[in-house]
Amino acid sequence: MNKPAAPSARTRVRRLPERAHxxxxxxxxxxxxxxxxxxxxQIDGAVHAIPTIHWREGDHLYIHGxxxxxxxxxxxxxxxxxxxxxxxxxxxxxxxxxxxMNYRSVVVYGRFERxxxxxxxxxSLRTFIEGLYPGRWDTLRPITDKExxxxxxxxIALTEASAKVRDWGVSDDTEDxxxxxxxxxxxxxxxxxxxVTEADSVxxxxxxxxxx
Amino acid sequence: MNKPAAPSARTRVRRLPERAHxxxxxxxxxxxxxxxxxxxxQIDGAVHAIPTIHWREGDHLYIHGxxxxxxxxxxxxxxxxxxxxxxxxxxxxxxxxxxxMNYRSVVVYGRFERxxxxxxxxxSLRTFIEGLYPGRWDTLRPITDKExxxxxxxxIALTEASAKVRDWGVSDDTEDxxxxxxxxxxxxxxxxxxxVTEADSVxxxxxxxxxx
Numbered sequence: 001m002n003k004p005a006a007p008s009a010r011t012r013v014r015r016l017p018e019r020a021h022x023x024x025x026x027x028x029x030x031x032x033x034x035x036x037x038x039x040x041x042q043i044d045g046a047v048h049a050i051p052t053i054h055w056r057e058g059d060h061l062y063i064h065g066x067x068x069x070x071x072x073x074x075x076x077x078x079x080x081x082x083x084x085x086x087x088x089x090x091x092x093x094x095x096x097x098x099x100x101m102n103y104r105s106v107v108v109y110g111r112f113e114r115x116x117x118x119x120x121x122x123x124s125l126r127t128f129i130e131g132l133y134p135g136r137w138d139t140l141r142p143i144t145d146k147e148x149x150x151x152x153x154x155x156i157a158l159t160e161a162s163a164k165v166r167d168w169g170v171s172d173d174t175e176d177x178x179x180x181x182x183x184x185x186x187x188x189x190x191x192x193x194x195x196v197t198e199a200d201s202v203x204x205x206x207x208x209x210x211x212x
Numbered sequence: 213m214n215k216p217a218a219p220s221a222r223t224r225v226r227r228l229p230e231r232a233h234x235x236x237x238x239x240x241x242x243x244x245x246x247x248x249x250x251x252x253x254q255i256d257g258a259v260h261a262i263p264t265i266h267w268r269e270g271d272h273l274y275i276h277g278x279x280x281x282x283x284x285x286x287x288x289x290x291x292x293x294x295x296x297x298x299x300x301x302x303x304x305x306x307x308x309x310x311x312x313m314n315y316r317s318v319v320v321y322g323r324f325e326r327x328x329x330x331x332x333x334x335x336s337l338r339t340f341i342e343g344l345y346p347g348r349w350d351t352l353r354p355i356t357d358k359e360x361x362x363x364x365x366x367x368i369a370l371t372e373a374s375a376k377v378r379d380w381g382v383s384d385d386t387e388d389x390x391x392x393x394x395x396x397x398x399x400x401x402x403x404x405x406x407x408v409t410e411a412d413s414v415x416x417x418x419x420x421x422x423x424x
Contacts, residue, residue, distance in 0.1 A: 010258065015281055036297050036315075040252035040261035046222065049252035049261055051297030051317050069227055085248050085263030087402075090421060095353040096341055097363075103248075105263050129308055141307040141391045151309075170410050179353045182416040187405035188423070190299075197396040198382050204394040209302060211400070 010109050011162045021163040024059070030104045030163055031056045033086055035132075039063065040081045043074045054082075055128040060155040061108065062115075062124055067152035075112040075154055082108040082156060090186040093172045094179035100166065102185060108161040115153040118145075124153060133207050222321050223374045233375040236271070242316045242375055243268045245298055247344075251275065252293045255286045266296075267340045272367040273320065274327075274336055279364035287324040287366055294320040294368060302398040305384045306391035312378065314397060320373040327365040330357075336365060345419050 006012035013020035040049040089102035170183045195206035218224035225232035252261040301314035407418035
């Protein structure tokens with residue numbers, strides 16, 4: 001099988017390229033499965049990185065925040081690198097060296113653009129809430145123009161992106177296979193616990209989330 | 213209550229400073245609770261960020277990788293920013309604006325140093341494995357000098373670090389409190405699933421992990 005081509009030099013996975021994927025469908029699925037990304041950027045030549053919640057619409061990853069932050073300003077003025085990582089399993093081998101993790105990760109390079117059109121912003125925030133809690137948007141106290149205006153919305157294209165996935169079993173050295181210790185994969189999952197209802201909201205029911 | 217002081221200007225939390233913590237104990241607890249961090253750094257003035265597994269020993273966060281990677285080289289030659297984020301809960305308010313997340317996050321600034329002393333490296337890798345799987349190190353096929361030598365080990369001091377935590381209920385506007393929709397917090401947890409034993413390891417038992 002030919003290895004797929006990376007969309008750019010900085011996107012090409014150099015370490016363990018057999019784990020690399022560059023197709024948009026695979027990248028989108030990992031972006032959707034995660035809730036938090038880390039956005040790395042520069043201010044006056046110094047590196048900063050901030051974890052933030054994200055969502056996807058089509059070919060873009062969206063983030064939001066108060067309009068006037070340093071971060072939102074820096075992100076539209078320079079290049080950024082967005083990373084996502086999901087831990088899927090602990091890989092236990094017979095040697096320390098071959099212990100590993102199953103994971104799905106994405107790295108995106110590019111420049112964020114500010115979304116200023118009010119309808120675009122409104123639609124996008126709706127997609128964000130509905131993505132987490134299907135059906136909830138229309139049940140909420142409607143967003144005001146002032147709130148919408150105070151919200152900074154940025155998006156970055158998912159074109160210069162790569163995914164890296166490990167989703168298989170143990171890769172021990174052949175001569176270690178009969179070493180007398182358990183080897184295998186212990187899956188990791190994210191689950192929701194019992195909802196904690198606000199005192200003045202008792203009697204209503206928690207909505208379904210996309211986490212089940 | 214006086215706000216605690218940040219260890220440096222770049223470490224000071226500017227957005228929502230009421231969520232900020234700078235004490236070493238709090239930072240260490242979040243580093244320990246997470247398994248993956250994101251390391252942001254520069255190569256020739258361009259920002260890169262890579263998710264990687266980490267562990268803590270005393271006042272340092274450790275990462276490892278193949279010795280000759282661009283990343284390990286870049287990390288000892290320039291400043292880095294390490295971030296950690298744990299999603300603890302979904303906060304559902306009566307307005308879209310006040311939806312939020314409970315989380316614990318850490319941001320560390322500084323420069324990584326390479327650990328080259330063989331005993332230090334060996335002890336550190338042991339701490340790493342034992343931290344995930346208590347009692348496992350001594351049951352493994354012992355690490356060879358060649359393997360130890362091929363492993364690059366870096367650490368960064370947790371001195372220039374800040375934590376940010378949201379761990380409370382819904383903060384709705386007073387006038388929205390009787391809006392007829394459920395409000396509360398849905399906790400998120402990471403759990404382990406049924407171990408998948410390697411074909412040639414059947415009959416042995418999966419070890420306990422620190423995830424239970």
